[in-house]
Amino acid sequence: MKADNLLNSNFVRWMAADEGPESDIVVSSRIRLARNLDLIPFSHLLDREDGEKCLKEIEKAWQKSDNKDLLQMELLTFNQLTALERQMLVEKHLISPNHAEFDDSFRGVLANSDGSLVIMINEEDHLRIQCFLPGLQLEECYRQVQKIDDDLEKNLNLAFDDTRGYLTSCPTNVGTGMRASVMLHLPAIVFSGQTNHIFHNIAQLGMTVRGIYGEGTEVVGNFFQLSNQITMGQSEEDIINNLNSITLRVVEQERLIRKKLAEDMKYQLEDRVGRAFGILSSARVLNSNESMALLSDVRLGVDMGLLAKIKPYALNELVVAIRPAHLQKKAGKEMDAFHRDVKRAEVIQERLAKTKG
Amino acid sequence: MSPNSCLCPICLAVFFVSNYNLQDMKSFSQNASCPNCGTTLSDISNTGRLGCSQCYTAFEKELEPTLRRVHGDSRHIGKVPARGGEKVMIKKKIEGLKYQLQKAIAAEEYEKAAEIRDQIKDVEKQLD
Numbered sequence: 001m002k003a004d005n006l007l008n009s010n011f012v013r014w015m016a017a018d019e020g021p022e023s024d025i026v027v028s029s030r031i032r033l034a035r036n037l038d039l040i041p042f043s044h045l046l047d048r049e050d051g052e053k054c055l056k057e058i059e060k061a062w063q064k065s066d067n068k069d070l071l072q073m074e075l076l077t078f079n080q081l082t083a084l085e086r087q088m089l090v091e092k093h094l095i096s097p098n099h100a101e102f103d104d105s106f107r108g109v110l111a112n113s114d115g116s117l118v119i120m121i122n123e124e125d126h127l128r129i130q131c132f133l134p135g136l137q138l139e140e141c142y143r144q145v146q147k148i149d150d151d152l153e154k155n156l157n158l159a160f161d162d163t164r165g166y167l168t169s170c171p172t173n174v175g176t177g178m179r180a181s182v183m184l185h186l187p188a189i190v191f192s193g194q195t196n197h198i199f200h201n202i203a204q205l206g207m208t209v210r211g212i213y214g215e216g217t218e219v220v221g222n223f224f225q226l227s228n229q230i231t232m233g234q235s236e237e238d239i240i241n242n243l244n245s246i247t248l249r250v251v252e253q254e255r256l257i258r259k260k261l262a263e264d265m266k267y268q269l270e271d272r273v274g275r276a277f278g279i280l281s282s283a284r285v286l287n288s289n290e291s292m293a294l295l296s297d298v299r300l301g302v303d304m305g306l307l308a309k310i311k312p313y314a315l316n317e318l319v320v321a322i323r324p325a326h327l328q329k330k331a332g333k334e335m336d337a338f339h340r341d342v343k344r345a346e347v348i349q350e351r352l353a354k355t356k357g
Numbered sequence: 358m359s360p361n362s363c364l365c366p367i368c369l370a371v372f373f374v375s376n377y378n379l380q381d382m383k384s385f386s387q388n389a390s391c392p393n394c395g396t397t398l399s400d401i402s403n404t405g406r407l408g409c410s411q412c413y414t415a416f417e418k419e420l421e422p423t424l425r426r427v428h429g430d431s432r433h434i435g436k437v438p439a440r441g442g443e444k445v446m447i448k449k450k451i452e453g454l455k456y457q458l459q460k461a462i463a464a465e466e467y468e469k470a471a472e473i474r475d476q477i478k479d480v481e482k483q484l485d
Binding site: 036038039040041042044045124146149150153154158159160161162163164165166167169170171172174175176178206229230231232233234235236 | 393394396404405406407408409410411413414420423424427428429430431432433434435436437438439440449453
């Protein structure tokens with residue numbers, strides 16, 4: 001199976017930092033479109049019969065398509081995947097934690113092999129068409145999901161209303177059904193203590209800030225997800241333009257503080273980066289939060305040219321490879337928290353040694 | 358962050374319960390449910406979710422204030438499915454632009470309004 005790649009390799013497309021603009025701060029961009037089939041109950045009300053009917057309709061539309069991107073995708077239903085494998089897709093940010101909780105045969109993903117295009121089936125909505133790319137590439141993400149949406153729609157009776165737009169299970173998504181988001185690494189803004197002030201301003205502009213695993217998740221490793229909150233009264237293009245310009249303003253602010261840190265606190269900065277690298281290279285037991293915090297320091301060092309030999313894509317990959325499901329998949333067995341911490345330290349050392357040489 | 362920025366089901370349920378227009382709710386027949394999926398208004402308040410596409414029609418009035426509060430607006434002005442036909446898409450686009458024009462005028466952004474007016478003229482030509 002081609003989509004098996006998503007489970008057997010740590011790497012997915014959004015990690016390719018060298019391909020994306022502003023990737024020293026904007027880790028990745030995502031666009032998702034929520035779509036539903038008319039009259040079929042929304043996903044949370046689906047029983048097996050309606051669920052299977054819904055999946056069949058989607059499958060038919062996919063197979064009838066002549067869109068190359070769609071044809072290259074593969075269907076993975078959740079009854080074919082173990083809980084650990086579904087969790088791996090969450091850790092790669094390709095599906096939501098809620099979606100991974102189910103093992104139904106009518107829920108799953110249609111995905112391509114590099115994980116740049118992933119359609120969640122019967123998550124909160126019947127379809128959530130997503131594109132993930134490295135760096136700041138919201139327009140390109142939109143171009144790709146839009147193409148898939150156009151193509152699927154030819155053979156699907158989508159729920160659409162002239163006034164309300166695309167009808168979604170949750171009224172916070174109705175209208176465009178679009179959520180545009182960027183994952184940002186903002187260590188300098190956090191260090192300067194300006195986080196609350198900046199995020200407050202962002203909220204005023206109809207955008208929202210969350211942890212990296214989406215709704216209700218905590219902020220780890222100075223990673224933040226910035227996305228639009230409003231889906232009515234604005235066109236898709238307006239939403240993307242707004243998010244783009246707000247993101248660029250945050251990027252500018254982060255760069256400004258980084259520059260100031262390099263000028264005013266050169267030794268402290270280099271010390272912090274060096275210590276983080278030292279601990280990650282030699283520690284034998286590392287828990288998740290400590291690793292994420294240290295990897296954030298190392299990443300800052302790499303992005304500021306202090307650790308030239310480490311490649312940013314290797315760090316993107318590491319942030320996912322050290323998550324519990326990926327560690328257990330690599331070890332080939334279930335592990336308790338302590339043994340995961342040992343395995344985590346091993347994986348990090350191995351990876352850093354590789355990038356050094 | 359604004360108080361309604363968390364979109365988890367629990368916050369949403371709280372949000373729904375606390376922000377619904379209570380008068381609307383009282384005037385709404387307790388037994389009313391969506392003719393397609395049977396979802397009631399109290400189901401929606403409890404879960405923060407509608408039951409199916411028809412719920413949007415069945416609870417149109419009750420949803421209006423919520424949509425306005427969440428989005429600052431209750432009309433879609435974005436993409437339209439292509440199967441609706443090209444003319445429908447153009448008409449929808451004009452409608453959207455006219456709506457933006459009104460907003461620009463209300464905000465006294467006259468330069469922007471003039472730009473939108475020109476755009477409307479251009480798009481209207483496509484209908485002829």
